[in-house]
Amino acid sequence: MNAVESLPTVEPVLRTHAVEKEYGRGEGLVRAVDSVDLEVPAGETLAVMGPSGCGKSTLLHLLGGLERPSGGAVWLAGRRIDQLSEKALARLRRRAIGFVFQAFHLLDELTALENVELPALMAGSSPRAARSRAEDLLQQVGLGDRARHLPSELSGGQRQRVAIARALSNEPLVILADEPTGNLDSAATLDVLRLLDSLRAAGQTLVIVTHDSRIAAAADRLISMRDGAFVEETRLTHGRSGPFVELAGLEG
């Protein structure tokens, strides 16, 4: 699956060129995203970090078609999405993009299972197919035994894992996560971290906006943003860990 990265002719899952987003006018003009060029190849996990207000969330919304850019272009799997109608964007979100939010955004009156099957139902699957896929996904995120619980009966970490299962429902090309651990304590963060890591290992393309350095450290590539623009980019080392004692911080 990671071999995909080495083929130069394969279209990146996400691509932007000089994409911008502005709010306000005149004196009050704010440039949330300032001419960003980005490419996310298939299977990559990209982490975007930066201080509050640097535009990382806005960039994520632009990538997912939740907002329209003020300038520039966005491509998803080779198809230009920044000029699409609301209807076409909705179809896109149904088929190709999965969202994970900081506030989870589960529906309180639906059980975990019913929450997870929602995108499938919305895409027109039969109820039975949607239900069985939802069960599989919950199993995959380790919540198979909690399928019939309401969100109010689940911990924060469990709720976010349900939300991730929901995002996987329609086998999206990319999952866009906006501060997925922002509302979680450290133990829950670890649970979600493990899940995201397993998704990464399975070849899912992920773009994660985060404050949390642990989540960022799980990515393949890390980009820092400031004032709407990229300032630093690093390919993170993986699989190349030193001897235990070096890691444990002993001086040699």
Add this chain to the structure above:
Amino acid sequence: MQDPMSLSRKEPSRGYQLGVVQEVLLALLAEDASHGYQLRARLELALGPLSAALNSGQVYVTLNRLEKAGLVSSELVGQADRPDRKVYELTAAGRARVTEWLEDTSWPKPAPAEFHVKLVAAAAAGLADPVRLVDAQRHSLLDGLAAVQRAALAEPDGSVAALLLEGVVLRLQADLHWLEACARYWNDRKGGQA
């Protein structure tokens, strides 16, 4: 104590050093007197994954030093079918030393000063943008964090190794938080001057 940030400055081929080998040996002897070989085995058991930091001869060298310092005493014990071995045991001074060590609450001091001075120098000399330096350092730390975290995730839950790695991760995280604060500070200063 060792500073994790000084990993990059390690000297080659001397192996890793564990500074508290002396005290650990004293503690083991407090539990039970042993001869050298046995002591080494017990030490490796106790250290667990950290025992890779031990040099081959380190135990015996350390025992000698301890004896010279009067913290342990040795005795030759005759064996029927083997050569005599030295059995070491703790002296009163040694016991006092161990107790003192255990009750010592000093902690490795965090040392942000050096990096801070680097930023000040860069700003003063106009040689580099402090904010960019901070970003670069952050990314470097994150790279290190990534490696440690990967190892931590590979460990089974509740293992000693996982615990140790968690400690490293959390300290790196703390340093990263501080670096974010530095970025804010130097960014504001830049904005103020502009």
Add this chain to the structure above:
Amino acid sequence: MGRVLLVCRLAARDLRRRPLKAGLLLLAITAATATLTLGLALRGVTHDPYQSTREATLGPDVVASVAPPPEGAKAADLAGLEALTHARGVVGHSGPYPVVWGILSGHGQRWPVRVDGRDSARAPVDQPKLTHGSWVRDGGVVLEAGFANALGITAGDRIGLNALDLGSGRSVAGSTGRSFRVVGIAVTAASVPYPEVTCLAECAGNTGLIWLTRSDLRRLDARGPSLYVAYLRLADADAAQAFVDDHMFQQRSSCLPGEPCASKSQPPSLESWQQIRAESANLVENERRALVTGAWLLAVLAVASVAVLVGGRMADQVRRVGLLKAVGGSPSLVATVLLAEYVVVALAAAAVGLGLGVLATPLLTDPSAGLLGGTGAPRLTASTVALVTFVALGVAVAATFVPAVRAARTSTVLALADSARAPRRTGWLIALSGRLPVPLLLGTRMAARRPRRVILAALSVAITVSGVVAALSARAGLTEDQLGSASTLNQLSGVGGSVVDPGRVDRLSHVLLALTITLFVLAATNAIFITWATALDARRSSALARALGATPLQVGTGVSAAQVLPAFVGALLGIPGGIALIEAADPDAVTLAPLWQMIAVLVGTVVVVAALTAIPARLSARRPVVEVLASEHA
């Protein structure tokens, strides 16, 4: 005292903070109170005018008439009538006058009329008072004012008259029409004004009333008079009804001792002035009944409206409740605070409704101009004021009592924490909705979150549809009525023209239309408000649905569907409801609105609700997803 002040201050502040809500509440309750005032004011509105007419026309205490002659007999027997004029208690009389039936043609219309023969000289009892022109003379005819008004005939016009054979329903064979000039228009107290012209011994449905000279009458119908009528004055006017009861069936039993007995003749038929006065009230009876029924309908609808506007908000008052309790307010004080503003609005609505009702009464009570003095100023009796106020308060309290009590009983700690109302979960509905297409899936789930609101929506539509169906049935019934009574005069197929008095139908139709429009406006306001509240409530879940791939159209349709489905159920219930209503309002009513009209109402309701809710639904569906999701709490 301090507590009263506190309550007033809090109520005033809350009302001022949300003027739109207060305005809508006022509107809803005022609709009910104004209608009720109108309905109540119509009671007895014809009494004073009748009295004036009676005094001005020397109205009779008893109207006596003798039946037409049986087959074969030569002429009506006047003996009985003569005897009556000398009966005990009678101090004066005029007549007997001859009466024939005719067909009047004028202004392109033809109408059956009762033609009374009179002298040019003034009669001592029942001398109709002229409002225009002069009294009868040869070649001249005087029309009753109500009749002239309905036909649009004025003094100076020419009309044609033919004699009418009531038995066959045809013009009398061999008679020729004659042309007359309308020399005057008059009112009388001896008959209810057109179209409820008093029955004499022989009834002919809704005829007009005209007067000719005796000679003209003879020339009109050579066969001779069909009836004779005499007008009596009694010594004791109030005893008129007793007199009528005594003498009406005299011949059936036996002659009263001491009275001249005319056993061989046909018994005269009698009517007292009190009966005539009561029947005058029938002129507005239909309207009155429609208004009172409409008023109760509107009251129930107002309860639903208030519940819609208030119910959800009460839960938001919870924090305020917590505060009051934490500083020492008793549950009763808290409930009072919550209710106070609605009580104030209700009282205001009662006052406004009373005022509007009084102002509007003259619009409805021109009893065909057949009585002098138009309508008296409608009297606002103490009982009317009390009833209207009671209804207004009742509406307000009914809608707000339960939520207020529930809010007041919340524990202080919970109230201060102010957790938002959790939506309800209906497992089976969620499972069911999974099988529906996406808009319906979203819509049913949205509706299921707030079942109370769904019920109110359905109720609101059911009430409105009941009202419309009842109104349509009433109108159909009125038309049938007129048609039915004219069937005895089936010669009118030859007469042509409409048998239904357009003026009468118009007035009732206007009342029904006004009621229907009021119902509709209130129901529409409810529908829009409920849609808006639903969309607001479902803001997060619809934004989420769009983030997960639902198009704005699907979401908007869903919000609309959440309204349309209850509306459909409500409309279905409203049809039998309307039938029950018309039966209750007018037990004699046998006609129902035709089936096609009911189906049209059903379909129309669904279409209208869909249209009304489309706009708020679309607006809410277009709100940017990010605004809602990116900022909100979990």
